[in-house]
Amino acid sequence: AQSVTQPDIHITVSEGASLELRCNYSYGATPYLFWYVQSPGQGLQLLLKYFSGDTLVQGIKGFEAEFKRSQSSFNLRKPSVHWSDAAEYFCAVALGTSYGKLTFGQGTILTVHP
Amino acid sequence: DADVTQTPRNRITKTGKRIMLECSQTKGHDRMYWYRQDPGLGLRLIYYSFDVKDINKGEISDGYSVSRQAQAKFSLSLESAIPNQTALYFCATSDYDEQYFGPGTRLTVT
Numbered sequence: 001a002q003s004v005t006q007p008d009i010h011i012t013v014s015e016g017a018s019l020e021l022r023c024n025y026s027y028g029a030t031p032y033l034f035w036y037v038q039s040p041g042q043g044l045q046l047l048l049k050y051f052s053g054d055t056l057v058q059g060i061k062g063f064e065a066e067f068k069r070s071q072s073s074f075n076l077r078k079p080s081v082h083w084s085d086a087a088e089y090f091c092a093v094a095l096g097t098s099y100g101k102l103t104f105g106q107g108t109i110l111t112v113h114p
Numbered sequence: 115d116a117d118v119t120q121t122p123r124n125r126i127t128k129t130g131k132r133i134m135l136e137c138s139q140t141k142g143h144d145r146m147y148w149y150r151q152d153p154g155l156g157l158r159l160i161y162y163s164f165d166v167k168d169i170n171k172g173e174i175s176d177g178y179s180v181s182r183q184a185q186a187k188f189s190l191s192l193e194s195a196i197p198n199q200t201a202l203y204f205c206a207t208s209d210y211d212e213q214y215f216g217p218g219t220r221l222t223v224t
Contacts, residue, residue, distance in 0.1 A: 009154065036215075043118075043204060043215040044157075090156055101172070102147075102213060104156035 002027050004093050006105035013081050014113045021076040021108050023091030031093040033074040034102070035065055039087045047089075050074065061085070086112045117141050118216035120205050126222045127195050135190045135219050137205030146188040147213070148172075148180060151202040160203075163188055195223045 003026045013019055025031060032051050036044040048059025055067040065076045074091060091105040118139045127133050139146065144165045149157040149172075159172030161180040169180060177199060181189045192199055200223045205216040 004156075006156075043217045044206075044213075045215075046212055049212070092157075101159060101162060102157075103173075104149075104158070106154055106156045 002093075002103060004091055004103050004105040006089075006091055006108050008108050009106070010109045010111065012111040012113060015083050016080050019076075019078045019081045019085070019110070021089050021091075021110070023074045023076065023105055025072050025074065025091075025093050027072075027093065027095070029095070030069060031095055033065075033067060034092040034094070035059065035063070035074075035076045036090045036092060037061075037087045038090065038107075044090065047076070081110075081112055083112045083114060086110055116217070117214050118205060118207055120203075120216040120219050122219060123217065124220045126224065128224055129196055131195050133192045133195055133221070135203055135205075135221070137188045137190070137216060139186050139188075139205075139207040139214070139216075141207050141209070141214060142185070143207040143209050143214075144185060145208045146182070147206040147208070148178075148188070148190045149204045149206065150174065150199075151204060151218075157204060160190065192221075192223075195221075197223045199223050 005024045034049045035047040038044050047063050048057050050057050050067045058064050063078050067074050089108045092102045094102050121136045147162045148160040151157045158174050163169050163182045179191045203219045206213045
């Protein structure tokens with residue numbers, strides 16, 4: 001069955017530290033890949049997406065993600081975390097021919113210590 | 115004004131009651147979706163619609179129904195609410211490039 005796994009339920013980092021959130025998927029083909037962020041009490045905002053081409057993609061708010069086909073991974077990174085990055089982060093995938101049907105990972109809650 | 119609006123934002127209802135959650139979008143997109151979010155489970159797709167005449171079941175459609183009244187409106191109904199339908203519900207709309215989410219409706223079934 002197709003699935004998306006975010007192995008880390010909760011991550012805590014200090015402000016200014018680097019961040020990496022993991023995402024692994026299980027699909028028969030390379031899916032379209034997304035990272036969303038949900039701030040407390042808010043809806044979801046798209047951080048970045050990968051459809052094809054350069055495997056390192058840049059997003060908003062200083063985030064980037066790297067697609068690694070051999071590892072079926074799409075990890076999200078940020079070199080220096082700000083307190084305002086505290087939120088829940090979701091990895092999501094969609095098959096290209098049915099783009100709209102997103103499958104989400106379980107989410108990773110990020111806490112930022114001052 | 116927000117591109118995707120949901121009403122109500124919060125609702126408490128009793129077991130067995132019928133309830134409707136409404137979604138409107140001003141993006142002009144044909145595609146609309148309903149998801150529910152539960153802690154530790156992420157978002158799961160309930161129903162989706164690729165145009166006004168196209169309605170499809172998602173991963174967890176049992177106990178739910180939908181109506182696509184117009185391109186801009188997509189409603190989710192719980193015919194007889196039960197406590198395990200307590201969740202945060204999101205509506206979304208998309209073009210071929212990105213999904214845009216509403217602010218969510220927090221539903222509590224007692």
